[in-house]
Amino acid sequence: xxxVDTGTRTRDVLGASALRPDGIAKVQGTFQFSSDLGGDGVxxxxxLRSPHPHARIIRIDVSPAWKIAGVESVITAxxxxxxxxxxxxxxDQPVFASDVVRFVGEPIAAVAADHPETxxxxxxxxxxxxxxxxxxxxxxxxxxxxxxxxxxxxxxxxHQRILHGDPSVTGDIVxxxxxxxxxxxxxxxxxxxxxxxxxxxxxGVELHIATQWLHEDRKQIADCLGMAPxxxxxxxxxxxxxxxxxxxxxxxxxTCLLALRLGRPVRMHYSRAESFLGHVHRHxxxxxxxxxxxxxxxxxKVEARFVFDGxxxxxxxxxxxxxxxxxxxxxYRCPNAVVDGWAxxxxxxxxxxxxxxxxxxxCFAHESQxxxxxxxxxxxxxxxxxxxxxxxxxxxxxxxxxxxxxxxxRCLRETAALPFPDEPVGGHDGDVMRLPGGxxxxxxxxxxxxxxxxxxAMKNLMYSEGFDDYSTARCRLADGVVTLKxxxxxxxxxxxxxxxxxxxxxxxxxxxxxxxxxxxxGSAGSSSASRQTWMSGGAVNAAxxxxxxxxxxxxxxxxxxxxxxxRIDGIEIVDESGxxxxxxxxxxxxxxxxxxxxxxxxxxxxxxxNGQGNCHTAFAFVAHRAVVDVDPDLGLVKVVQVATAQDVGxxxxxxxxxxxxxxxxxxxLGLAVMEEIVQIDGRIRNASFTDYxxxxxxxxxxxxxxxxxxxxxxxxxxAKGVGEPPTISSTPAIVAAxxxxxxxxxxxxxxxxxPVRPIDIIGVHERPRT
Amino acid sequence: xxxxxxxxxxxxxRAVQDAWxxxxxxxxxxxxxxxxxxxxxxxxxxxxxCSVLVGGNLVCSCLVLAASAVGEPIVTVEGLAPxxxxxxxxxxxxxxxxxxxGFCTPGLIIAAHDLLDRTPEPTEMQIREELSGNxxxxxxxxxxxxAVQQVAVARRTADAGAAS
Numbered sequence: 001x002x003x004v005d006t007g008t009r010t011r012d013v014l015g016a017s018a019l020r021p022d023g024i025a026k027v028q029g030t031f032q033f034s035s036d037l038g039g040d041g042v043x044x045x046x047x048l049r050s051p052h053p054h055a056r057i058i059r060i061d062v063s064p065a066w067k068i069a070g071v072e073s074v075i076t077a078x079x080x081x082x083x084x085x086x087x088x089x090x091x092d093q094p095v096f097a098s099d100v101v102r103f104v105g106e107p108i109a110a111v112a113a114d115h116p117e118t119x120x121x122x123x124x125x126x127x128x129x130x131x132x133x134x135x136x137x138x139x140x141x142x143x144x145x146x147x148x149x150x151x152x153x154x155x156x157x158x159h160q161r162i163l164h165g166d167p168s169v170t171g172d173i174v175x176x177x178x179x180x181x182x183x184x185x186x187x188x189x190x191x192x193x194x195x196x197x198x199x200x201x202x203x204g205v206e207l208h209i210a211t212q213w214l215h216e217d218r219k220q221i222a223d224c225l226g227m228a229p230x231x232x233x234x235x236x237x238x239x240x241x242x243x244x245x246x247x248x249x250x251x252x253x254x255t256c257l258l259a260l261r262l263g264r265p266v267r268m269h270y271s272r273a274e275s276f277l278g279h280v281h282r283h284x285x286x287x288x289x290x291x292x293x294x295x296x297x298x299x300x301k302v303e304a305r306f307v308f309d310g311x312x313x314x315x316x317x318x319x320x321x322x323x324x325x326x327x328x329x330x331x332y333r334c335p336n337a338v339v340d341g342w343a344x345x346x347x348x349x350x351x352x353x354x355x356x357x358x359x360x361x362x363c364f365a366h367e368s369q370x371x372x373x374x375x376x377x378x379x380x381x382x383x384x385x386x387x388x389x390x391x392x393x394x395x396x397x398x399x400x401x402x403x404x405x406x407x408x409x410r411c412l413r414e415t416a417a418l419p420f421p422d423e424p425v426g427g428h429d430g431d432v433m434r435l436p437g438g439x440x441x442x443x444x445x446x447x448x449x450x451x452x453x454x455x456x457a458m459k460n461l462m463y464s465e466g467f468d469d470y471s472t473a474r475c476r477l478a479d480g481v482v483t484l485k486x487x488x489x490x491x492x493x494x495x496x497x498x499x500x501x502x503x504x505x506x507x508x509x510x511x512x513x514x515x516x517x518x519x520x521x522g523s524a525g526s527s528s529a530s531r532q533t534w535m536s537g538g539a540v541n542a543a544x545x546x547x548x549x550x551x552x553x554x555x556x557x558x559x560x561x562x563x564x565x566x567r568i569d570g571i572e573i574v575d576e577s578g579x580x581x582x583x584x585x586x587x588x589x590x591x592x593x594x595x596x597x598x599x600x601x602x603x604x605x606x607x608x609x610n611g612q613g614n615c616h617t618a619f620a621f622v623a624h625r626a627v628v629d630v631d632p633d634l635g636l637v638k639v640v641q642v643a644t645a646q647d648v649g650x651x652x653x654x655x656x657x658x659x660x661x662x663x664x665x666x667x668x669l670g671l672a673v674m675e676e677i678v679q680i681d682g683r684i685r686n687a688s689f690t691d692y693x694x695x696x697x698x699x700x701x702x703x704x705x706x707x708x709x710x711x712x713x714x715x716x717x718x719a720k721g722v723g724e725p726p727t728i729s730s731t732p733a734i735v736a737a738x739x740x741x742x743x744x745x746x747x748x749x750x751x752x753x754x755p756v757r758p759i760d761i762i763g764v765h766e767r768p769r770t
Numbered sequence: 771x772x773x774x775x776x777x778x779x780x781x782x783x784r785a786v787q788d789a790w791x792x793x794x795x796x797x798x799x800x801x802x803x804x805x806x807x808x809x810x811x812x813x814x815x816x817x818x819x820c821s822v823l824v825g826g827n828l829v830c831s832c833l834v835l836a837a838s839a840v841g842e843p844i845v846t847v848e849g850l851a852p853x854x855x856x857x858x859x860x861x862x863x864x865x866x867x868x869x870x871x872g873f874c875t876p877g878l879i880i881a882a883h884d885l886l887d888r889t890p891e892p893t894e895m896q897i898r899e900e901l902s903g904n905x906x907x908x909x910x911x912x913x914x915x916x917a918v919q920q921v922a923v924a925r926r927t928a929d930a931g932a933a934s
Contacts, residue, residue, distance in 0.1 A: 024854070024864060026864075027861075028848075031872055036800075190873040191810070239871060661910075662911070664910070694905050703910065
């Protein structure tokens with residue numbers, strides 16, 4: 001259903017829709033995910049978790065668990081040999097709670113046993129006596145300084161303001177509102193699972209793990225085990241989706257501890273309910289924004305206040321908040337800004353990375369504001385946006401100058417020009433499944449209104465604030481076969497498809513072997529922040545070029561030509577004169593070239609106290625249009641179509657990009673109309689796929705799309721990362737379309753929170769402020 | 771309470787020894803018979819990752835007690851096609867980009883085979899409705915629908931060719 005031609009393939013070089021090398025194994029069920037690893041004699045591990053959001057631990061008695069036949073080990077904080085805490089940025093999260101628990105689900109002990117059922121009974125037998133404490137659940141109380149500290153590091157994870165330009169400027173037109181964004185779960189399907197194999201003698205451990213960043217995991221694990229990093233070897237096990245939820249430590253340290261203690265392999269698997277407790281989530285946020293504009297609709301100032309609930313531990317909250325506040329302006333010029341941002345600690349579930357990383361929340365607010373501005377100025381939603389688009393060379397509210405290609409107007413115009421759905425409300429066939437509520441058969445076609453909404457987004461690529469998130473790749477060429485080695489986590493996005501395409505392009509080979517993905521090569525950084533095509537793609541490209549240089553020197557010496565005169569033409573090496581032409585296979589017969597390269601992006605810097613600084617590496621842009629059908633009386637929504645034009649720099653694999661775009665939009669749709677982790681009194685109430693709703697094939701509409709290709713000069717392959725933008729402005733576009741439908745029904749919709757619930761559409765009562 | 775029983779899986783009688791009777795079919799297929807294609811992702815029949823055929827019916831194996839499947843033919847993804855020789859549905863999933871992380875894929879493959887066997891020329895809405903019990907978090911479903919449609923067309927073309 002896309003307007004994009006995924007083309008026919010001759011060679012699987014850059015630009016071709018090369019197929020996944022792991023595809024056949026995945027469709028045949030032979031691909032090994034982390035939860036598929038085990039074997040005879042491998043013990044099962046399981047985790048005891050806190051039932052309280054905040055409590056003091058008075059006593060832990062594990063002795064009853066030891067008495068159960070089949071239990072091999074029971075461990076607590078007393079058994080952690082190294083650092084007692086871990087964390088991506090601040091190491092503030094205990095491996096096991098020993099004195100205080102700070103969220104429902106915090107680990108307290110772990111067991112290893114012969115059967116999952118034995119584990120369950122062992123956990124139930126452990127006695128923990130608590131003194132229940134009052135939980136801190138109101139982020140505003142933390143901002144106001146009225147909440148007691150629930151952690152030695154205090155409750156403010158980050159406070160950062162941005163002051164830019166003249167704060168006293170006002171506009172002819174002023175619009176403001178407060179927006180709420182619910183807590184979203186990444187809901188990857190492949191639950192957390194790992195297999196730890198201790199070295200004989202206990203001098204090290206090998207962990208097979210589904211993660212986004214092997215080397216960062218290794219560092220944190222080694223610290224907690226009291227080992228040197230070299231003693232801990234990580235191997236990427238098959239990853240069943242990630243979306244940010246595998247950036248933090250979950251069961252890694254526990255599994256290794258059990259295996260090392262027992263001198264036996266241990267596997268640990270989370271259940272779905274446990275997974276909701278065991279990984280970080282997208283931050284719930286409250287965002288106030290006030291936009292000032294001229295009567296013609298030109299934005300002159302934005303004011304904003306962000307409060308992000310980070311939950312019990314720091315994770316990446318400080319970086320998520322940075323992303324949010326530095327994207328206050330969205331993809332629009334804005335000369336003046338006053339922004340105040342808080343990320344705070346509460347006794348809610350810890351929050352961290354999820355696809356979009358802070359920008360999702362900011363975008364819902366700024367795009368809702370743009371629609372308010374459009375209405376106040378009498379402009380249509382595309383025109384207000386086009387009138388304000390940022391261009392290359394513009395200064396952002398951080399003072400940083402936009403250095404990337406910035407085809408935002410093209411994204412908006414091309415999105416608006418994509419075809420609309422050809423079916424009316426309810427379709428030509430009158431199939432009730434086309435109506436809001438679907439199989440519920442509740443909506444009547446006569447009471448359904450169709451709405452259209454637009455939104456656009458800017459998203460930073462790679463890591464920010466001075467972090468050198470480099471990537472490493474090794475390329476070997478021998479006898480016409482290339483072997484690539486990297487530690488880049490393949491989480492489903494398709495780097496294992498892209499890397500061989502790069503090698504074929506650069507080296508003129510067709511056979512590319514991928515070595516095992518593990519810590520046996522330098523770090524690749526994280527498979528997050530839409531960064532691996534740029535960063536690991538850059539590293540693979542650099543390693544392949546280094547090998548090609550050596551190959552050319554070898555050919556030049558053997559054939560008496562200048563190395564500088566040689567180039568790759570298809571699968572052959574030719575020289576400028578045309579006198580020499582030989583295949584890469586022949587040229588590399590009997591020799592081996594082996595080169596390892598790191599790719600680093602240009603350095604970035606911290607923000608100063610006024611939020612000024614070149615903190616981000618690069619940016620990508622996107623626009624979305626949504627068409628929805630709404631039953632305003634029942635509060636039901638059917639998303640009919642999403643259209644998008646995305647700034648991708650250069651399409652390296654059309655089929656892969658289509659997959660990222662459609663998949664990202666599905667997650668944006670989820671946040672718009674159905675996905676929210678509900679916590680009441682600090683307890684999650686919907687930790688299952690029965691109660692936490694994910695878009696199904698019936699919820700997800702056809703997507704029409706256009707790739708905006710303006711190669712990015714600063715990117716090693718000309719390509720920008722494509723993973724996150726689809727998730728970002730699809731949400732506000734869908735909500736804008738719902739508002740549009742409701743206006744046609746004569747309603748005055750606010751819809752200032754996501755997900756939009758039936759009661760928000762019906763407006764039967766005021767939204768509770770939590 | 772351990773049990774001995776025999777399951778008929780992919781055309782082969784498989785003995786299950788010393789199993790706790792409370793084990794579901796998914797656990798027994800994976801942990802006792804080593805058939806790892808069916809995946810556990812929600813454990814309550816919401817996501818379809820563990821889909822298999824029992825007695826010709828598409829079921830979530832996490833919801834079926836293994837001991838209750840005695841006497842019924844069971845088909846898992848391993849039983850659809852030999853390794854390295856994918857079925858038409860399997861090949862179409864790869865060709866159409868319907869696979870990303872792949873965790874939902876075996877369940878979808880079983881469900882798509884079942885759909886196309888029962889409904890050789892499904893409409894797009896039939897595909898959406900029939901496969902809505904299989905959650906995919908990566909793809910947004912567009913390429914999966916494309917793959918199923920491609921198989922339907924290819925089978926019809928092949929049938930037409932065989933008939934002429």
